[in-house]
Amino acid sequence: MQRADFIQLYLKQKGVNISLTEPYPTFLTLFQKKPKPRLFESPLKLFFLQSVLGSTIWGGFMWLTLWQFQKSSVYLLYGALFFGVTTGSLLAVNVLLTKKRLKIHSWEQWLKDSHFD
Known part of the structure; x- marks a missing residue:
């Protein structure tokens, strides 16, 4: 079992949401050898990534399936922005509350405290 898999399993046993135990799925993780789970990313960074993406x-x-057949409106853009900001907010709040519950401050400190270094 690789270290990342073991860390995911360990976090799941601590009661962390499964989606927070995996790295954020963007091109940014392609350039990192050992990407951090979402739980250890900055909530502000996750908010902006989730909002934009x-x-x-x-x-x-939505444009490919429905909106191309409708008259264009600025409200369609507002809807897409509302979706991104809402999901970004939910992700950031979820990370903040989980960090607070488990008393996690930083990735490096957590690795040291959990004897993963």
Whole structure:
């Protein structure tokens, strides 16, 4: 079992949401050898990533399936932005509350305290 898999399993046993035990799925993780789980990322960074990527992906999907057949409106753009900001807020709040519950401050300190270094 690799270290990342063991850390995910350990966090799941501590009661962490499964989605927070995996790295954020972006091109940024391609350039990192050992990406951190979402739980250890900055909530502000996760908010902006989810807001931008969520709005773009959801807006693109909606345009491909429904919006191309409707008259264009600024409200469609507002809907996509609302979706991205809402999901970004939910992710950031989820990370903040989980960090507070488990008393996690930083990735390096948690690795040291949990004897993963």
